[in-house]
Amino acid sequence: MLLRSFPLAAEEAPPFELKGSLFTLTVLHLFQLDRAVIERHLVEKIKQAPAFFNNTPVVIDLEGVTGPADGVDFVGLYELLRGHGMVPVGIRNGGPKLQAAARLAGLPMLPESRPVAAARKSEAHEPIARSRTVNHPIRSGQQVYAAEGDLIVLGAVSAGAEIIADGNIHVYGALRGRALAGIKGDVEARIFCHSLEAELISIVGRYRISEQIEPADRGKAMQIYLAEDRLVLEPLIH
């Protein structure tokens, strides 16, 4: 019934569209509501920066307002601001009485603003598989994991430390702890280290413990990779 009494003309292009958007607005923080006092200070401000007061949209923040909230003349306030080059678009904060008075004057209550950083982040591009770089030594008892990427360690990895990556692992110091690369199944993952002294090395679950590393390979710059499901240890410099 209802649908039929207000039929939408399907063939006609819609006259509008609603979309959310973010704006940067000036916020006018009011501390009191005495119009005479506000006006005096406004005139001062305008003298300092006349260009600013040119139909500038503002949000009135009522958080700091002290004094009685009864009988506040928002219409008067609105006109005062309009008269000095500002266009109030809404209010923020303030108690229920102030908010009701503002609503009567046609000033809507704006929702709590979100931090700008968070808004920006959601708009940013999804980062592609990133590497994680650690520029300090990784000490015994510490664990560092690089998800969805490579792990690059500029210092040494101590015995008793554990470094893990979904991708490759590069250690530009001595590798003395445990290193596990490709833990989500990337068989192309490799471990590179400046000096192989590890307690354990592993790629996609294939591992060797310290004992199984040839003395000849120890203390050297090495790379470790998988070939036909077996770990291969190979000097980086021949």
Place this chain on the structure above:
Amino acid sequence: MATVIVVTSGKGGVGKTTTSASFATGLAQRGFRTAVIDFDVGLRNLDLIMGCERRVVYDFVNVINGEANLNQALIRDKRVENLYILPASQTRDKEALTKEGVEKVLNELKQSFEYVVCDSPAGIERGALMALYFADEALVVTNPEVSSVRDSDRILGILASRSRRAEQGDPPVKEHLVLSRYAPERADRGDMLSVEDVLEILGIPLLGVIPESQTVLQSSNAGVPVIMEDGSEAGAAYGDLVDRFLGKTLPHRFITTQKKGFLKRLFSGS
């Protein structure tokens, strides 16, 4: 502004308390107003090594709990000017060390002292964490053996991740290595790690090497920090350590084997 220095190691029995006592004494002897706090609640012994165990009335936990004020609990050293000791409680457990309580006491000490030295208990539990949490600098005490070096490495990781400086993103705690109970001839024989071995593993600057010395035990029993023992190698090594901490460049002594002559062997105290 006062500097808070923690003396820590992870492992027990490596020489933290010995180092705290001599380091604090050395700073005070050089004219700096210094307080040294025993964080080893339940196992207090800094007061023994400092020779003031018979003058303990109130302790660190009393001050934290507001049962005594700082001036009542601080013990003034009788031999060295500018030196004060805040003893640990022997009867409480480590849970008495709350972060707020420790911070309050440290802030108060920082008003009137230039250096506040915190003697950490062993382990990585509350007492040790509280001793290092507020530190600006750390003396990491290590013996030349694998397990001690491993524990120091662990503590360095904790300093870098769980100190207040780390949590607040301030410049990191400045780390100094103190290699204690070093016996060059045993390192030469390969029974012990060498200075180079330890430095290579821990990778932090070496502040001092303290030789293994009989004098340390004797002076601890006498309640005299070994830095006050004239003519002892360990005491001299601590003296150098304090000077280096204060910015002097001095070569490291007592790290190579000296062939001792017969007479020297007869008369050497250490």
